[in-house]
Amino acid sequence: MNRLVADAWRIARKDLAIERSSRVVGSQILPFGIVMLLLFAFGVDPELQVRGGERSILAEIAPGLFWITVLLALLLVSGRSFAVESDDGSLDALLVSGVHPGSILAGKTLVVAIQLALLEVVVGAGSMLLFGVRVDDPLHLLVVMLSTTVALAGAGTLLLAVVAGYSGRDTLGPLLVLPSMAPVLIGATAASGAALYGTGSDGAAWTWALVAFALLYGAAGIVSAGALLEDV
Amino acid sequence: MSEAASPSDDGTVPPVASPVARLRGAVCVLGGFPALAGVDLDLHAGEVAWLRGPNGAGKTTLLRLLAGLGTVRQGSAEVLGADLTRVADRRWLRRRVGLLAHATFLYDDLTVEENIRFWADLHRSDPGDVDSAMARFGLDGRLRTVPVRGLSAGQRRRTSLAVLVARRPLLWLLDEPHAGLDAEGRAMVDRLITDATGAGATVIVASHDADHMPALAPRVLDVAGGVVRDAPAPGAES
CATH class of the missing domain: 3.40.50.300 (P-loop containing nucleotide triphosphate hydrolases)
Structure with a gap:
């Protein structure tokens, strides 16, 4: 177990060093989130009010727009995470180093989650500025964001590992990831709405479901990594 | 085993x-x-x-x-x-085992030293082995801090060989x-x-x-x- 964790941390540190050097997060992922926010702002009339003029329609649907942005960014971040391994056959080298495949997925999941969390901070701040979003229950929102981020990162890494060896992975990946993440997207939107505005009676239930998704996808990645990344 | x-x-x-x-x-x-x-x-x-x-x-x-x-x-x-x-x-x-394939197994965005130390670290190699492997292939000077994307094909090959040597x-x-x-x-x-x-x-x-x-x-x-x-x-x- 110690070796599994230590190797996962080594791989995560390496991926963070690659991101620090390439600056892809700062130059491409975060701008992608900002562009999405602006597109939503242009596409939906910000003057349109709902709930008797209590807030704009943009603020009302902001949780859904926020998680759609994060979900689309997940495709970029996770895809890149495996692209750096397949560019020069490094995935084989990781396996020849005796690294347990579970460590590879765990390390990559951690770095994908960190990048998504950075994006969420930027997109969250942008939503407050552009859409007039306010937060009723910050602690609840933090739990929702953490569990959704882990669930998305775990599932995205796991599913893109499935297609990593295929030549059509760039198009197959989104086809696999987007429908699979529908339950997480629905839960995250409902739970975020509850944390932001106290709307909906089932916010707590969705929050627990998101925590369960996070644990499930995280564990599934480690357990199934051998079958996904190795010739068994 | x-x-x-x-x-x-x-x-x-x-x-x-x-x-x-x-x-x-x-x-x-x-x-x-x-x-x-x-x-x-x-x-x-x-x-x-x-x-x-x-x-x-x-x-x-x-x-x-x-x-x-x-x-x-x-x-x-x-x-x-x-x-x-x-x-x-x-x-x-x-x-x-040590495998040197057609691919060099290196990360373009990491420096020569970061690549060698990453692979050696994964293999629990002695840090002294890393230094001597880099010296053996002439990678301990100016090339040490060069990102791999800036290397020639031959220099990349030497870096891969240094990784292999450090693993023993x-x-x-x-x-x-x-x-x-x-x-x-x-x-x-x-x-x-x-x-x-x-x-x-x-x-x-x-x-x-x-x-x-x-x-x-x-x-x-x-x-x-x-x-x-x-x-x-x-x-x-x-």
Whole structure:
């Protein structure tokens, strides 16, 4: 177990060093989130009010727009995470180093989650500025964001590992990831709405479901990594 | 498998099961095609063997199989005492072999030193081995802090070789190790192979270099159609 964790941390540190050097997060992922926010702002009339003029329609649907942005960014971040391994056959080298495949997925999941969390901070701040979003229950929102981020990162890494060896992975990946993440997207939107505005009676239930998704996808990645990344 | 059989501090390797590799009727299938179609092979400690054959003959597949990266569909295969039909044994084996493939296994955005230290760290190599490996391949000066994307093909190859040296594997599997290297680099590879076998390791080299290899490898293995046969020793062919 110690070796599994230590190797996962080594791989995560390496991926963070690659991101620090390439600056892809700062130059491409975060701008992608900002562009999405602006597109939503242009596409939906910000003057349109709902709930008797209590807030704009943009603020009302902001949780859904926020998680759609994060979900689309997940495709970029996770895809890149495996692209750096397949560019020069490094995935084989990781396996020849005796690294347990579970460590590879765990390390990559951690770095994908960190990048998504950075994006969420930027997109969250942008939503407050552009859409007039306010937060009723910050602690609840933090739990929702953490569990959704882990669930998305775990599932995205796991599913893109499935297609990593295929030549059509760039198009197959989104086809696999987007429908699979529908339950997480629905839960995250409902739970975020509850944390932001106290709307909906089932916010707590969705929050627990998101925590369960996070644990499930995280564990599934480690357990199934051998079958996904190795010739068994 | 036990955790035993790690290189000693002086660079020599501990005694390993003999033969180092023993394949009997080994069949390896890639994309529905038998890339290895019943291989019989014994490799012994301290031996240098030259794998030769046309493109697509199965040389790379054989190296990958010996590295624990392939699956034996039929027959039997044991390498360093690990049964290649078992997943756990293949994982154990991978920590003890060094594979140099066509790809250099390097990360473009990391520096030469970051790449070598990452791979050495994963393999729990001694930090002193990393320094000496970098010095051996002339990577301890200006090149140390250069991102790999800025290296020439030959410099990338030298960095890959330094990674391999820092790992001190028991079985070296080298696919075209001289490719892209200048005369000095080729001489470095030759010395590396000689030193490795002198320390008790076994080296298998897949190469098309018919001018260079005969002097380096006393044993020649012809690979054709997924089958491996011992060829007459280079000196005995004429």
